[in-house]
Amino acid sequence: MQPSHKNPRNAGSTPNATTAENRGKAGRPEIKPSTTPTGRALGFERGVVTVVALLAVLLGAAVLLVGTGWLGLFRAQRPLADPIVVQWLSDNSQLALVIAIVLGVLLFVLGLWWLIRALRPESRPDLRLERGGAELTVTAAALTEAVRADAEQVTGVNRAHVRMAGDERRPSLRLTLSLQEGTNVRQVWEDLDAKVLSRAREALGTDTLPTAIRLRLDRAPRQRVR
Numbered sequence: 001m002q003p004s005h006k007n008p009r010n011a012g013s014t015p016n017a018t019t020a021e022n023r024g025k026a027g028r029p030e031i032k033p034s035t036t037p038t039g040r041a042l043g044f045e046r047g048v049v050t051v052v053a054l055l056a057v058l059l060g061a062a063v064l065l066v067g068t069g070w071l072g073l074f075r076a077q078r079p080l081a082d083p084i085v086v087q088w089l090s091d092n093s094q095l096a097l098v099i100a101i102v103l104g105v106l107l108f109v110l111g112l113w114w115l116i117r118a119l120r121p122e123s124r125p126d127l128r129l130e131r132g133g134a135e136l137t138v139t140a141a142a143l144t145e146a147v148r149a150d151a152e153q154v155t156g157v158n159r160a161h162v163r164m165a166g167d168e169r170r171p172s173l174r175l176t177l178s179l180q181e182g183t184n185v186r187q188v189w190e191d192l193d194a195k196v197l198s199r200a201r202e203a204l205g206t207d208t209l210p211t212a213i214r215l216r217l218d219r220a221p222r223q224r225v226r
Contacts, residue, residue: 045118124164125171129205138204140164144173146203150196151175156183158218165212172210173200178218185215 069076089096124140144162151160161176179188192213201209 045114048114122165123167125166125168127171127204128168143200143204147173147175147196147200150199151177151192154188154191154195156180156188166210170210172212173197174212174214176214176216178216180218183217188215 065071066075126140127138127143129136129138140163144164148160148162151157151162156179157177158180159178163174164171165174166172175192177188177192179185197209197211201207
């Protein structure tokens with residue numbers, strides 16, 4: 001059974017919610033694609049790598065064109081280190097050294113920042129509830145443990161793994177459910193929304209709690225034939 005990423009009905013009505021129902025002309029609900037992230041967003045890292053790769057390809061193509069003489073034999077026969085640039089570096093050695101040091105420090109700081117950002121664990125935000133004049137903080141561990149315990153009580157669910165995602169302003173849940181073989185997935189879906197997520201939303205005092213769900217099927221243990 002392939003993993004599926006879906007959200008129960010009424011899991012959220014904001015753009016981060018993964019399921020919404022709109023009655024169509026045929027009277028059937030229309031399910032929109034999921035927009036709740038099921039993993040850590042890597043858009044920034046992928047964008048930087050793509051830009052660097054494109055620049056490298058363009059630079060390599062330009063060097064290839066010059067070296068093969070497509071832009072003129074004179075340019076193809078010139079030395080790799082331009083004599084004008086070499087002469088300028090020789091006449092301004094101190095300034096060139098300062099520029100090289102500054103560029104090196106900037107590249108080192110940029111690379112260190114990128115490495116720390118990539119290795120930093122994903123945040124698991126706590127939720128702050130304000131009721132009247134009191135303020136209550138619900139830790140991510142407490143909420144995920146409560147949701148996990150409720151999810152494992154649903155018929156057909158062997159194990160459940162829950163974790164918080166997002167930030168304090170826009171928190172979300174990620175559920176991974178391991179189902180027994182032959183389980184009625186639709187019934188699990190309905191019980192999960194009615195008995196698990198609804199309790200979480202009610203406890204937090206919110207109408208929306210974007211949730212991404214991944215379903216896995218546990219295979220029955222093989223029996224040896226004697």
